[in-house]
Amino acid sequence: MCYINNPPKDSAQLKSELSAEQWILLGKEAVDNGMLFLLLTGGEPLLHPGFFQILEGLKPLGILLILFTNGTLITKEVAKRIAQSPPYRIEITLYGATEKTYEAVTRIPGSYAQCLAGIEALLEQRLPLLLKTTITRQNVGELEAMRQLAHSFGVPFIGSWLLTERRDGAPSEVKDCRLSARECVMLEATDQISATEWQEAVLRGEKNSEENFYCLAGKSTFVITPSGEMNICIDLPFPSAKPLEIGFKSAWEEVQKFVDTAPPLSPICQACEDRIFCPRCPAWSYLENGTLTEPVPYLCEIAKERRKIYAP
Amino acid sequence: MRRKVNFLLRKVGDLNILVPIGQEVLDLNAVITLNETGAYLWELLEEERSAEELAIALSEEFDVDIAQARIDVENFLKELRETGLVED
Numbered sequence: 001m002c003y004i005n006n007p008p009k010d011s012a013q014l015k016s017e018l019s020a021e022q023w024i025l026l027g028k029e030a031v032d033n034g035m036l037f038l039l040l041t042g043g044e045p046l047l048h049p050g051f052f053q054i055l056e057g058l059k060p061l062g063i064l065l066i067l068f069t070n071g072t073l074i075t076k077e078v079a080k081r082i083a084q085s086p087p088y089r090i091e092i093t094l095y096g097a098t099e100k101t102y103e104a105v106t107r108i109p110g111s112y113a114q115c116l117a118g119i120e121a122l123l124e125q126r127l128p129l130l131l132k133t134t135i136t137r138q139n140v141g142e143l144e145a146m147r148q149l150a151h152s153f154g155v156p157f158i159g160s161w162l163l164t165e166r167r168d169g170a171p172s173e174v175k176d177c178r179l180s181a182r183e184c185v186m187l188e189a190t191d192q193i194s195a196t197e198w199q200e201a202v203l204r205g206e207k208n209s210e211e212n213f214y215c216l217a218g219k220s221t222f223v224i225t226p227s228g229e230m231n232i233c234i235d236l237p238f239p240s241a242k243p244l245e246i247g248f249k250s251a252w253e254e255v256q257k258f259v260d261t262a263p264p265l266s267p268i269c270q271a272c273e274d275r276i277f278c279p280r281c282p283a284w285s286y287l288e289n290g291t292l293t294e295p296v297p298y299l300c301e302i303a304k305e306r307r308k309i310y311a312p
Numbered sequence: 313m314r315r316k317v318n319f320l321l322r323k324v325g326d327l328n329i330l331v332p333i334g335q336e337v338l339d340l341n342a343v344i345t346l347n348e349t350g351a352y353l354w355e356l357l358e359e360e361r362s363a364e365e366l367a368i369a370l371s372e373e374f375d376v377d378i379a380q381a382r383i384d385v386e387n388f389l390k391e392l393r394e395t396g397l398v399e400d
């Protein structure tokens with residue numbers, strides 16, 4: 001969960017983050033190397049003291065900017081200023097449809113009302129908004145209510161339920177928060193679009209890629225951490241290349257090389273009959289068992305449950 | 313007519329993409345791409361041009377007959393007007 005776990009003015013945290021000038025410099029170099037889409041995420045990007053300087057510095061470069069935020073810092077004035085340099089898309093995460101559930105997750109009193117006010121302020125400026133949630137045990141009962149809430153604002157809504165361990169490796173309560181494999185798959189089956197996609201994939205006899213990195217990471221996407229390291233994706237802290245020291249292009253080459261030379265899928269996954277139903281990727285393996293290749297028991301269960309429904 | 317100033321034409325790989333750099337907001341899923349002739353006309357529209365001037369330039373640059381070039385320019389301008397990307 002990306003919420004404000006550090007105090008907003010945490011000086012050690014702020015010191016370790018790139019300055020607005022550094023972010024803009026990296027943005028320019030990335031554009032020179034062909035970057036088109038850029039996602040600003042966190043934590044909470046609006047906590048950066050140079051947030052507007054960054055937004056306003058990046059916009060003229062011709063980037064399609066996407067902003068992920070929890071919405072709680074978006075007042076009417078903030079929304080007005082965002083509308084001067086509007087992102088291509090803004091996504092706000094809902095943690096619940098009621099104050100009680102939302103704040104049970106965020107643990108910040110008042111955050112629910114602030115989030116709703118933020119949504120209203122952005123819509124008043126006609127900014128392109130999408131609402132989403134990560135479904136947990138605490139908020140699953142409000143999934144439909146969250147969908148309705150988004151509907152009442154007239155904006156799209158998406159829910160995902162694949163909760164991973166913490167990225168920094170610290171102990172987490174994920175096992176208590178995430179739904180069981182069976183619950184996930186039953187919930188997914190209630191979504192007509194997902195259900196149809198699975199049915200069609202089975203009919204087409206689709207096979208998952210033989211590649212370990214089957215995604216765009218290291219091929220056309222990368223991540224830059226708050227302290228300026230370039231990595232494969234938000235969940236994989238490799239290869240920690242330093243674009244501000246060695247230049248964007250060399251850092252990007254390091255990331256590509258890491259992915260190109262990554263170990264192949266484990267023999268177990270290669271031989272697995274349920275692989276078509278399995279979202280395992282190197283990041284999942286890394287977060288759940290510290291490897292880039294090995295099976296993830298939670299996903300094995302999910303894949304089995306999907307098979308029961310779609311290819312019994 | 314001429315193009316609006318607040319869009320930047322970016323060449324990314326084989327694609328010519330128009331990216332808003334002002335206060336324009338695109339639909340959540342819209343990205344405007346131009347083909348090669350569209351990108352050529354867009355560059356010309358940095359300055360005030362008439363449809364006839366564009367058609368002559370297009371016909372010379374891409375070696376198409378002028379009648380065809382006029383049709384292509386009209387179609388292109390129609391789309392630009394509909395999406396509000398040019399000002400008369």
Ligand code: SF4
Nearest residue numbers: 215217233281282283
């Ligand atoms: S999380 Fe997995 S699928 Fe997504 S970019 Fe990272 S490695 Fe690829």
Ligand code: SF4
Nearest residue numbers: 269272278295296300
């Ligand atoms: S993680 Fe489990 S279900 Fe997924 S491919 Fe590997 S063995 Fe199969």
